[in-house]
Amino acid sequence: MDDKTNALREHVKGIFSNLELVLGWEPGYDPLHTRPFYVRTESDIDRLTANCLSFQNLTRYLAKSMNAVDPAADGRKIGVCVKGCDSRSLVALIQEKFVSRDRVYVIGLPCRGTLDARRIRALVPDPARIRSVNAEGDELVVETDRGISRFALDRAIARKCLQCRYPNPVIHDVLIGDPVTPRLKIDAENPSVAAVEALSLEDRLLFWENQLDRCIRCFACRNACPLCVCQNHCIMETRMPKWITQYRNMNEKFMFHMIHALHLAGRCTECGECERVCPVGIPVALIKEKINAIIYEMLDYESGIDPEAVPPLLTFSPKETGI
Amino acid sequence: MTELNPYRPEMATVIEIVEETHNIRTLRVLLNDPEKMKAFSFQPGQVGQLSVFGYGESTFVINSPPTRRDYLQFSIMQAGEVAGRLHQLNVGDQIGVRAPLGNYFPYENMKGRDILFVGGGIAMAPLRTLLLFMLDNRKDYGDITLIYGARTPNDFCYTYEFDDWKKAGASLILTVDNEAPDWPHRVGVVPKVLAEEAPNPKNRIAVTCGPPIMIKFALAALKQLGYADEQIYTTLEKRMKCGIGICGRCNIGEKYVCIDGPVFSCAQLSAMLPEL
């Protein structure tokens, strides 16, 4: 995303009196990080940022940290900043009635991609002390203690962004900035999924085992996901029913990720948060992307596009044949 | 294994089961090793971790008094996995016991004073151990009064012992939350009855135990009656795993309920961080 900080602040200042709070981003602990930010007072607005580091999907807070269903007594709304991918999560939450459309004021931010901190660390010679990170056109400029490095933006943005099909918010009350051309066509094949499928069956198993073996069961992927809504009742943590033991072996790790993926079948909007937050670098979203591809092919459905649609695995059609 | 492993339970056998109410049952157990049973020593208020192997471990107070050593008694309310399993055991079944753990009621300091027990429901268990201990050393203590409340007349534990308690010199005030047919005793929640009874705080120690909400109002009622913080003792409950001050979850500030508790005086509680 290009830097839209000023435009965003200006807009929020204009409408803040009608809003209860605004979910946005502020700078994190260093120039490579960003923190989700609740704008609660007028004076907070100047802390807002919106740029290529605004990676967090803020809609998760709507579903998990507040009541975004019932209208406020004074009619004020919750403002939420969304990128293209985030807006799909929002649609999915509206579909499933975790958020009501009237309760939120959606600030749409067309996005050319968010940065992947891990890729940047691998690209710059001195990743320890990064002073600033800025996107200038198609170039990323990173300033460290040892000097300035420039490289193509595409080398530093997240995997999900390189295969982005919805860079522009699918719903919004206001759009800040001009719409962006998608990198891939809507019906394009998912290139990462294809790369995994190019492996033999045996190799695919080894590939996933090798990836999932690193899992430390921290549940960051689950908790960051806007659509993992079971929260404290997740079957990963309960002993009744007992789907998962406390063993930290391959079976349990594999099972955990299958649970996560299958519970999101037909619901995942590919915001990539699960993958970004993973402390051990497992391409978690890649599992769900395949399920999405199957559902697109089989049922011609994509999650998070139409607020009126019903997720396909929560409904049926008696007529369908071929399955 | 020569060194002491604090995580290793002693094997014990269930020798008797008393069904107290529809969801509370009492287990009487004996350690399998007669030497260890003989040498077993504990103080009123200390707890034990009961294991059902394959299900886990859970904490219960030893509610038989140290003065009666025929068996160790635990009362269990059905809640959670381990307690649920304990409710399915039969006489002769094997369980694991790690005991005694935690601190105990400072009964030495209570000598020569009047005692007021205030309890609700299953929380009679920790009070029973101290009550019986005092009744067994009756001459050391003054007046002993017990206010015991339950939701309905069917929710009282140890009803079969009430007469013995009275005979041994305790006065009993029973109460249920709501009117019930043929209920000859008091009606009303424990704090209300406590306020009505108004036991004189002079030279008296109050020991209270019950669900968090009852404790909250009982403490308020006691203070209203003029009890000082130092005169009130209560026991706390937290989720516990190790029971030996290591695993970390039962802390209130720097205090660990498993080793610094479960018995606290109200004075200690007010010095602690408010996180119950």
Added chain:
Amino acid sequence: MSGKIFVAHDALSGLLDDLSKKFKVWIPQMMDQASGHIAFGVYAPGKKPELTRRSRLSPKKILFPSMDTLFKFTYVKDPKDPVRYTIDLKESFDNGPTLVFGARPCDTRGFQTFDQVFLKGQYKDVYYERRRQNTLFATLVCQDSDTACFCSSVGSGPADMTGSDMAVIPIEGGYVIEGLTDAGRKLVETSGSAPSPEQAAAAEQMKRNTAALKIGEDDLTGYADDLTRRFTDMDFWREQVSPCITCGVCTWVCPTCYCFSITDEASGMSGERMRSWDSCMFYLYTLEARGHNPRPTKMERYRNRVGHKFSYFPKKYDGMVSCCGCGRCIRTCPVSIDIRKVVKELKETADDRA
């Protein structure tokens, strides 16, 4: 002998080969190239220690595995009376000689927290004790801090060798390894040849220079009472943890977070009791069987995490902060919560913030 040896860069694998015959040697290594994931793994010939970049996961699992069997149990039926049975308990210990090579000072120092809780309390944790007694630490004098590092803020530093048996000092062309404890010196002396006087001097210089570095701006010790004062200021905690997603990453990567759960896993007539890492950031961590939870929201849970490290622990253990300043929680936090900032703001008054 001086208790020091010099190991050239190209001789390092040879040394590790030798050591791995006597010890289970753990080294930081690259686990996944694509994501740059570095963690501690067991050395095997051919594996390269990753000593120039920080590991993302701490070495705490070496002494405190994420899953550890306390004992195995078997229900043994009485052949004469099939209703009767006995239970056979077998404790299991896994504690061969172990060497941790290339941990940073913060990593090694993390175990000081464990020592207090597991060894010096009313009860001794025998599982930890046995591993601890059989483990040596060869700790790297740390050369590369980043923006999340703050070891000097918690009373440590990049050359702090607390709890280490050997110091691994990087110099031109290789490493000088210096024995610090008896066991360390003994091992060093049998593992190589002494450095030249120039190399020894370079190592001394390197140690001095590193020790003079100050990593982290503020002193974060002495906040015990500030937390108490702030305890009920829920607006403060709400502001600090609004972005928190209550994942357990900070506790999982932390070298000093030691909380655990104990559970039974069984199938059929046998099973085991084990302990596994648990996180104070989880709702179920304090949830009681009857449904009451003393820390129902992330505010109480995060308050406990900060409080435990910077207030409760120092109060209990003579001022010692149970944080080693490695910065992992900051680096891996998905929402960039900075524990340094939270602790510092404990001191501020409501007026300061306005």
Added chain:
Amino acid sequence: MSSKSDAKQEREIKIVGFLCNWCSYGGADTAGVCRFRQPTDLRIIRIPCTGRIDPLMIVKSLIQGADGVLVSGCHPNDCHYAVGNFYARRRMEVLKRFLPYMGFQSDRFRYTWVSASEGQIWQQVVTDFSETIHRLGPNPGLHQTVDSAPAVSWF
């Protein structure tokens, strides 16, 4: 899951069958009453309806080492609860297409529709599935450690 040839036929094959109470369980019963010859590998778990099937039950069975998983229910439009198998059909088809992506042999999982009167068809279904599984051999399960794995580069 790769089948190692030397592991083949070393142990008894175990197939988990999730059978709908109203149709396939009855079908299996009919087959038994009619004394149709059937393979003995199947361990049947009776379920109230295929709509009760959570795809995770199938995944868990496969991960825990079941050699095959067979789900069978009422024919579409014949569900005792009217629509349960319509839901199930979608879920199971998604799973079936998804399994190979994770490296599972999708042939180890099959879903079919058999009514209570179709004893003969039940015999064919079970025999055929059992033969398929015998051809695949025992399920080797997941590798507990991975020494070397193929790298995938997407960009």
